Amino acid sequence: KQEVTQIPAALSVPEGENLVLNCSFTDSAIYNLQWFRQDPGKGLTSLLLIQSSQREQTSGRLNASLDKSSGRSTLYIAASQPGDSATYLCAVRRGESGSARQLTFGSGTQLTVLP
């Protein structure tokens, strides 16, 4: 059974700092990996998606990397802002179609960026 772990569970940084969030998974046979953002009382918003054949994806100040063989992904946030404060969730998808498209999530990293 796939297990996804995120470290740290919580992180507090001053505004402007660069930071890295970590995600590890036990079964390297994944179809893709996604990073989501969840604000309090809200649903999940997809930030970046990395296909299993890719090494990294970038969107603005966000960069996500994937090392499938070692079962690891990192989310790099540059020049953090108070508006980045949220919980960041990592999720892996097992397969291409049908129920294999379900996501297995980590427990998240709660990020607070202090002004």
Add this chain to the structure above:
Amino acid sequence: GAGVSQSPRYKVAKRGQDVALRCDPISGHVSLFWYQQALGQGPEFLTYFQNEAQLDKSGLPSDRFFAERPEGSVSTLKIQRTQQEDSAVYLCASSPWGGPLSGNTIYFGEGSWLTVV
């Protein structure tokens, strides 16, 4: 609507009461997922529909949980004889169909917050 809509947003149920949670997916989306998110945890898969067919219900924690999507659009998650451990946020997500890449796009609702007292 433009996104996935869930109702009620908040529900307080007495232990033993039955509850029904509704999900309106994005129009035309073939795939629909239900997830359960306990406080401080990531979402956990409950069940998956492709149109009206429930293809996977392996994540439903007990036979008190039942989900349906009779016409392939709106879905209802029903919990019978609620217990305190059922307290969680129930998230619905939908996704279009049409190939692997389009299937990557998944949209989550804001969830139904259930508290069992």
